[in-house]
Amino acid sequence: MSARLLALVSDCYGMGGGIARYNQDLVEALAEDGAEILVLPRHGRSDGIVLPPGVRQEPPVFNRLRYSLKSLWIGWRQGPFDVVFCGHVYMAPIAWMVARMIGAPYWLQTHGADIWKTRPDLLRRAIEAADMVTTVSRGTRRSLLGWVDLPPDRIRVLPDTVQDKFAPGPPSEALRERLALGAGPILLTVGRLSAGERYKGHEQVFGVLPALRVQFPGLIHVVVGSGDDRAYLEQRALELAGASAVRFLGFVPEDDLLGLYHLADLYVMPSTQEGFGIVYLEAAACGLRVVGGVGGGSADAVPDERVGALVDPSDQAALVAAIAGQLARGNADPAAVEPYRRAHFAAGARRLLARLVDQRRRKKGAE
Amino acid sequence: MCGIAGIFAYLDVAPAVDREELARMNARMAPRGPDGSGDWFSADQRIGFTHRRLAIIDLSERGAQPMHSADGRLTITFNGEIYNYRELRAELEAKGRRFRSDSDTEVLLQLYADRGPSMVEVLRGMFSFGIWDSRTRQLLLARDPLGIKPLYYADDGWTVRFASQAKALLAGGAISRDPDPAGIVGFHLFGSVPDPFTVWRGIRAVPAGTTVLVDAAGPEAPRAYYNVAQSLGRRAGAAALDAKDARRQLGTAVHDSVRHHLVADVPVAVFLSAGLDSGALLGTMAELGARDTLAVTLSFAEFKGERHDEAPLAAEIAARYSARHVVRTVDRAEFERDLPAILDAMDMPTIDGINTWFVAKAAHEAGIKVALSGLGADECFGGYPSFTDVPRSVRLMRPFRLIPGLGALARRVLSSAIASGARLHPKSAGVLQYGGDWAGAYLLRRGVFMPWELDGVLEPALVAEGLRRLAPLSHIAAAIQFGRPLGDFDRVAAMETSLYMRNQLLRDADWAGMAHSIEIRVPYVDPFFLAALPPGDVLATIKAKEAVADVPQPPLPEASRNRAKTGFVTPVGRWMRDAGGGPTEAAGDVTFSNASRAWALRVWQAGWTGSAAA
Numbered sequence: 001m002s003a004r005l006l007a008l009v010s011d012c013y014g015m016g017g018g019i020a021r022y023n024q025d026l027v028e029a030l031a032e033d034g035a036e037i038l039v040l041p042r043h044g045r046s047d048g049i050v051l052p053p054g055v056r057q058e059p060p061v062f063n064r065l066r067y068s069l070k071s072l073w074i075g076w077r078q079g080p081f082d083v084v085f086c087g088h089v090y091m092a093p094i095a096w097m098v099a100r101m102i103g104a105p106y107w108l109q110t111h112g113a114d115i116w117k118t119r120p121d122l123l124r125r126a127i128e129a130a131d132m133v134t135t136v137s138r139g140t141r142r143s144l145l146g147w148v149d150l151p152p153d154r155i156r157v158l159p160d161t162v163q164d165k166f167a168p169g170p171p172s173e174a175l176r177e178r179l180a181l182g183a184g185p186i187l188l189t190v191g192r193l194s195a196g197e198r199y200k201g202h203e204q205v206f207g208v209l210p211a212l213r214v215q216f217p218g219l220i221h222v223v224v225g226s227g228d229d230r231a232y233l234e235q236r237a238l239e240l241a242g243a244s245a246v247r248f249l250g251f252v253p254e255d256d257l258l259g260l261y262h263l264a265d266l267y268v269m270p271s272t273q274e275g276f277g278i279v280y281l282e283a284a285a286c287g288l289r290v291v292g293g294v295g296g297g298s299a300d301a302v303p304d305e306r307v308g309a310l311v312d313p314s315d316q317a318a319l320v321a322a323i324a325g326q327l328a329r330g331n332a333d334p335a336a337v338e339p340y341r342r343a344h345f346a347a348g349a350r351r352l353l354a355r356l357v358d359q360r361r362r363k364k365g366a367e
Numbered sequence: 368m369c370g371i372a373g374i375f376a377y378l379d380v381a382p383a384v385d386r387e388e389l390a391r392m393n394a395r396m397a398p399r400g401p402d403g404s405g406d407w408f409s410a411d412q413r414i415g416f417t418h419r420r421l422a423i424i425d426l427s428e429r430g431a432q433p434m435h436s437a438d439g440r441l442t443i444t445f446n447g448e449i450y451n452y453r454e455l456r457a458e459l460e461a462k463g464r465r466f467r468s469d470s471d472t473e474v475l476l477q478l479y480a481d482r483g484p485s486m487v488e489v490l491r492g493m494f495s496f497g498i499w500d501s502r503t504r505q506l507l508l509a510r511d512p513l514g515i516k517p518l519y520y521a522d523d524g525w526t527v528r529f530a531s532q533a534k535a536l537l538a539g540g541a542i543s544r545d546p547d548p549a550g551i552v553g554f555h556l557f558g559s560v561p562d563p564f565t566v567w568r569g570i571r572a573v574p575a576g577t578t579v580l581v582d583a584a585g586p587e588a589p590r591a592y593y594n595v596a597q598s599l600g601r602r603a604g605a606a607a608l609d610a611k612d613a614r615r616q617l618g619t620a621v622h623d624s625v626r627h628h629l630v631a632d633v634p635v636a637v638f639l640s641a642g643l644d645s646g647a648l649l650g651t652m653a654e655l656g657a658r659d660t661l662a663v664t665l666s667f668a669e670f671k672g673e674r675h676d677e678a679p680l681a682a683e684i685a686a687r688y689s690a691r692h693v694v695r696t697v698d699r700a701e702f703e704r705d706l707p708a709i710l711d712a713m714d715m716p717t718i719d720g721i722n723t724w725f726v727a728k729a730a731h732e733a734g735i736k737v738a739l740s741g742l743g744a745d746e747c748f749g750g751y752p753s754f755t756d757v758p759r760s761v762r763l764m765r766p767f768r769l770i771p772g773l774g775a776l777a778r779r780v781l782s783s784a785i786a787s788g789a790r791l792h793p794k795s796a797g798v799l800q801y802g803g804d805w806a807g808a809y810l811l812r813r814g815v816f817m818p819w820e821l822d823g824v825l826e827p828a829l830v831a832e833g834l835r836r837l838a839p840l841s842h843i844a845a846a847i848q849f850g851r852p853l854g855d856f857d858r859v860a861a862m863e864t865s866l867y868m869r870n871q872l873l874r875d876a877d878w879a880g881m882a883h884s885i886e887i888r889v890p891y892v893d894p895f896f897l898a899a900l901p902p903g904d905v906l907a908t909i910k911a912k913e914a915v916a917d918v919p920q921p922p923l924p925e926a927s928r929n930r931a932k933t934g935f936v937t938p939v940g941r942w943m944r945d946a947g948g949g950p951t952e953a954a955g956d957v958t959f960s961n962a963s964r965a966w967a968l969r970v971w972q973a974g975w976t977g978s979a980a981a
Contacts, residue, residue, distance in 0.1 A: 135524070138524040141523075152571060153522070153586045156524070156584060157524035157585075303380065344379045
């Protein structure tokens with residue numbers, strides 16, 4: 001669809017992390033379909049990166065005031081734009097203002113924790129002014145509908161996408177030996193170790209390891225990720241599970257990470273507040289079954305028993321039963337992950353853009 | 368008339384349709400359709416429809432649903448009746464389309480194939496339906512212009528579900544029961560839940576007179592194809608006519624509407640009170656050649672032999688038009704016995720519907736499937752006191768609005784006085800604050816509890832959120848804001864039709880009628896009829912409410928005209944008040960308004976949101 005978009009985002013090209021990845025996927029999906037997109041980030045430079053045809057990224061502006069002024073300036077001088085896309089709730093007020101100024105519809109993308117709690121009145125109004133809000137999961141959509149007054153049809157779900165590199169592969173015995181992981185079974189958790197994200201449930205898993213190791217003496221819990229909470233979690237692992245049960249690997253390069261997915265026996269992260277839980281699907285796409293947590297958007301990433309199970313992490317007996325049960329069931333069904341592949345995401349994103357542009361045309365026609 | 372439901376897993380990541388969930392939704396609607404039940408699932412399991420049938424047109428299996436088009440492209444699940452289906456069928460046949468059944472359902476399929484979603488604009492009838500177009504992979508949900516037939520939908524972001532009853536959606540088990548403060552506050556303000564809200568956040572009504580298109584990106588915003596205020600405005604622009612012509616036009620419109628509403632392959636009865644509206648329907652039926660019509664009248668044991676008893680006068684009307692008359696007597700004991708079943712059948716909280724429950728029960732006992740009702744006559748003929756009270760209030764109170772803060776101050780002072788024992792109705796405190804504009808005056812007239820009283824009956828946080836989400840005055844004002852400004856009569860008619868009649872009377876007629884497998888047809892609730900009537904100011908001049916007595920030939924008996932002026936009383940208000948645990952007063956003091964407050968609280972306490980509901 002030939003539309004021009006102004007994308008106000010926290011980060012896109014030149015940055016890592018889930019939101020940057022999502023924005024890149026979205027921008028590319030729309031650009032491949034003929035859209036022209038001008039990205040205005042607060043972080044990250046695209047210097048040296050070959051951007052897809054139709055996509056241009058401005059240098060980042062971190063300062064809020066300067067970012068707002070630049071958004072207004074670009075909206076005014078580099079238009080016309082058919083749509084203003086806003087990639088983060090915190091930028092919703094300025095996106096709303098730019099969209100009003102240039103008379104374009106405004107599309108707000110939310111991710112999870114950013115909208116789980118009631119926000120100040122200005123932010124609520126800025127969200128309610130959106131012509132379309134997209135969320136990554138049903139849970140996020142439901143919590144947003146709980147505190148903003150938007151017609152439900154205006155909030156659509158556009159789930160995260162699993163990249164093609166996540167696919168089943170043979171386990172690497174060399175990696176097993178290099179990391180000295182033993183016979184297993186291997187439980188794997190991948191995620192930031194942040195004091196603000198203890199909802200991911202590392203400690204709860206540590207707490208059930210002794211019980212599991214009675215049943216599976218070689219069982220080991222491999223924790224991938226770095227962050228400010230690592231020292232605390234290492235201490236907790238020692239207290240709860242003993243010295244040999246948990247292995248902290250810190251940051252792991254991408255190739256090794258894929259190897260770990262192929263080597264591990266179960267992905268365990270009983271998180272209660274994932275915005276979506278893309279990591280569950282990445283694990284499942286590699287054939288690894290998943291134990292996730294009840295709450296947040298995880299239900300969307302672990303839709304049924306083909307992928308794994310969700311459990312309340314505060315219920316130790318249930319957590320033990322879920323881990324043991326999933327270990328006994330072998331691999332996840334890769335077909336369950338297929339609808340999360342990029343082609344489906346791209347088609348969904350294009351449909352939403354088409355609907356937004358079409359709505360605006362109809363509205364103009366009716367006036 | 369039937370029960371419909373469906374599930375469409377529109378997003379690729381959504382699991383396939385759960386057949387058992389659809390079966391549970393179907394089972395919850397069993398009384399809506401005792402004559403048959405059918406399911407359909409697409410080959411890819413992404414969509415499924417279910418249907419409960421109350422067979423009325425084309426009783427054969429060819430009329431069974433869900434029904435498919437001959438080429439297999441379209442599938443429909445449909446609740447309602449299309450009264451002009453024969454005309455539409457003739458038009459389609461003239462275009463070369465061939466039919467396989469005699470049902471109105473097939474006409475809908477063929478009409479969709481011919482016109483697409485804009486087909487709804489030519490339908491005369493009451494309907495809600497879902498049509499699946501396998502070529503475009505779109506689901507069309509549609510609801511009739513005035514909201515006679517209900518249709519609810521729930522979208523979780525992956526899957527959309529729809530059903531004739533909100534409780535059927537809940538019975539499926541996949542929908543959250545989170546409360547919606549807007550619907551809850553709306554019920555306590557109006558006595559019924561205002562469309563499109565329900566008391567559950569996850570469920571919405573398809574608004575009357577709209578369609579909702581669902582494709583792979585999910586449901587679109589409802590698209591309106593009919594608006595009451597716009598239609599009354601258009602009618603007001605018609606050429607002037609004298610009283611005699613106006614009466615003739617009224618008579619022609621009633622005849623035409625009744626004739627259309629008699630289309631059926633089973634006998635059509637009538638709910639007969641001692642009033643003019645239902646009597647005019649029976650008289651017109653007789654004039655149109657309906658023979659041996661069954662007329663059902665409700666009588667209350669407490670009024671036997673008293674002047675309030677409607678049965679004797681109804682019997683006179685029935686005799687005049689050679690109808691078979693059935694009088695069904697109801698007493699308090701039966702009301703109390705039926706109360707659990709009433710609350711179970713009640714699809715959403717409401718303070719009314721009890722009379723309809725019993726008259727439908729009586730009709731069912733008499734072996735009837737279809738009955739005409741005089742519902743809606745007061746809205747189109749100006750039969751309510753609101754037609755004089757509301758314009759008068761606006762005229763008298765408007766000047767006080769010029770003094771900022773005066774209304775709120777007066778309300779606080781009066782509320783304190785009432786709380787200290789002043790013998791005033793609690794609503795009267797708001798006269799200065801609300802009485803000076805149309806929406807406010809209407810709320811005063813129709814309201815059960817006033818906004819400032821809600822903190823006393825509900826959680827204050829819920830009230831604040833509900834009032835913000837519902838914005839009651841804007842909600843009411845929306846009923847009269849469309850195109851050109853309306854005259855006094857039409858303003859009140861638009862509000863009564865779009866709010867009270869739609870959210871209260873029609874919804875109650877649906878659940879209370881369907882609970883007994885009775886299709887209630889409402890000839891006074893019909894956009895074609897409304898458009899055929901003289902303009903609102905002319906209806907007021909000729910006193911249409913009384914003039915309807917002369918529509919049939921012979922006209923209604925003189926006694927029924929006199930009776931209409933003295934008003935109607937039922938003991939139902941007192942039963943409801945007592946069931947609600949309201950203060951005991953002398954029998955004569957029980958007004959519907961007093962009773963409805965206690966009853967509203969009783970109904971709400973029956974438990975609607977949370978795990979115990981539905």
